[in-house]
Amino acid sequence: MNSANANWTVESTLVQVGVGRDQATGGLSFPIYPSATYRHPALGESTGYDYTRSGNPTRQALEEAVAQLEGGARGLAFASGMAALTTLLLHFSAGDHLLVSRDLYGGTYRLLDQIFAKFGLDVSYVDTTDCDAVEAALRPHSRALLIESPGNPLLGVADLAQLGALCRAHDLLFIVDNTFLTPVLQRPFDFGADITVYSATKYLGGHNDLCAGLLVARTAELGERLYFLQNSTGGVLPPQDCWLLLRSLKTLALRLERHNANAQEVAVWLQEHPAVTAVYYPGLADHPGHAVAKRQSRGFGGMLSFRVGTPDKAARVLQRLQLISFAESLGGVESLMTLPAVQTHADIPEADRLRLGICGSLLRLSVGIESVCDILADLEQALSD
Numbered sequence: 073m074n075s076a077n078a079n080w081t082v083e084s085t086l087v088q089v090g091v092g093r094d095q096a097t098g099g100l101s102f103p104i105y106p107s108a109t110y111r112h113p114a115l116g117e118s119t120g121y122d123y124t125r126s127g128n129p130t131r132q133a134l135e136e137a138v139a140q141l142e143g144g145a146r147g148l149a150f151a152s153g154m155a156a157l158t159t160l161l162l163h164f165s166a167g168d169h170l171l172v173s174r175d176l177y178g179g180t181y182r183l184l185d186q187i188f189a190k191f192g193l194d195v196s197y198v199d200t201t202d203c204d205a206v207e208a209a210l211r212p213h214s215r216a217l218l219i220e221s222p223g224n225p226l227l228g229v230a231d232l233a234q235l236g237a238l239c240r241a242h243d244l245l246f247i248v249d250n251t252f253l254t255p256v257l258q259r260p261f262d263f264g265a266d267i268t269v270y271s272a273t274k275y276l277g278g279h280n281d282l283c284a285g286l287l288v289a290r291t292a293e294l295g296e297r298l299y300f301l302q303n304s305t306g307g308v309l310p311p312q313d314c315w316l317l318l319r320s321l322k323t324l325a326l327r328l329e330r331h332n333a334n335a336q337e338v339a340v341w342l343q344e345h346p347a348v349t350a351v352y353y354p355g356l357a358d359h360p361g362h363a364v365a366k367r368q369s370r371g372f373g374g375m376l377s378f379r380v381g382t383p384d385k386a387a388r389v390l391q392r393l394q395l396i397s398f399a400e401s402l403g404g405v406e407s408l409m410t411l412p413a414v415q416t417h418a419d420i421p422e423a424d425r426l427r428l429g430i431c432g433s434l435l436r437l438s439v440g441i442e443s444v445c446d447i448l449a450d451l452e453q454a455l456s457d
């Protein structure tokens with residue numbers, strides 16, 4: 073039994089994840105159950121677990137914790153964010169039309185464009201920071217809106233309440249990839265979302281040592297449908313990794329406080345730097361999505377992007393980094409910098425990328441939880457010629 077109390081704050085709920093579940097020993101840390109299969113007590117009877125793809129106690133502890141954290145009916149854990157997205161997209165049928173944020177993780181674009189398109193899924197990429205543009209892109213066979221907010225890598229902010237209302241009016245499934253902010257900073261179900269998606273590889277895992285994905289369904293009915301797809305396709309998260317993710321969740325709120333504070337300071341500092349020509353961070357007062365972000369989220373997150381004069385300059389910055397690692401991914405305790413045009417967003421056709429402003433001089437920084445003085449000192453030396 074989970075001892076979680078509905079009156080606890082999100083911070084306390086996170087710390088108490090799994091506590092009180094291990095009835096056999098009272099262990100605070102919920103155990104890893106590696107068993108692939110389970111003995112039946114008798115013909116037609118089950119302990120509740122038959123086969124680990126269909127159900128595993130450690131995965132169940134994680135999935136219930138995540139559902140509770142998000143305020144949803146059901147959580148489902150997958151071997152990666154892409155496995156979660158693939159499973160989710162299998163909910164749709166050939167001929168269905170999806171509206172999708174154009175400021176999108178490149179891997180999601182690749183999945184839609186190079187795989188699901190072959191199976192007849194029709195996708196329009198729209199500027200989801202503009203609700204009118206989303207409405208204008210609707211078609212009679214539109215079934216869902218899939219957004220990332222803030223967007224990746226330009227940190228555009230969508231108005232969740234407006235989009236939620238639009239989805240309700242047009243009977244669209246509203247799906248939010250909430251990887252950048254997590255349920256601690258942004259709660260999409262409060263704005264009418266039906267399903268949330270996470271690359272738990274990022275902030276939820278938080279230590280760059282785990283690859284995992286999550287789906288959370290707001291209603292039991294949707295949860296049942298997604299469970300059917302999870303069990304049928306099998307991209308589940310192994311029990312050892314479920315345990316690691318349970319352990320990581322305990323410090324999520326604390327880590328995010330530091331990510332937020334550091335990112336805000338770095339963004340302001342970058343704005344003042346002569347070698348930097350633009351900074352994209354929703355916490356900056358002049359960011360176009362600042363007011364909406366302030367209204368709908370509890371913090372602006374740890375992700376920012378910035379431009380330097382030329383691609384050569386960007387390459388030199390990456391080359392000179394010392395504390396900050398030149399590496400893909402985001403959301404871990406260590407600061408990471410990437411060049412989206414050739415890494416995370418390489419699969420987006422060049423013309424589209426350039427139209428969006430994802431060019432060789434745009435750098436994306438996942439601000440870690442190191443001392444901000446050390447992060448700024450590293451940026452200073454990397455930006456100096």
Ligand SMILES: Cc1ncc(COP(=O)(O)O)c(C=O)c1O
Nearest residue numbers: 152153154177249251271273284
């Ligand atoms: C916003 C977002 N969604 C989904 C994914 C895919 O997750 P994973 O790398 O865990 O498969 C990523 C990966 O970078 C991401 O940034």
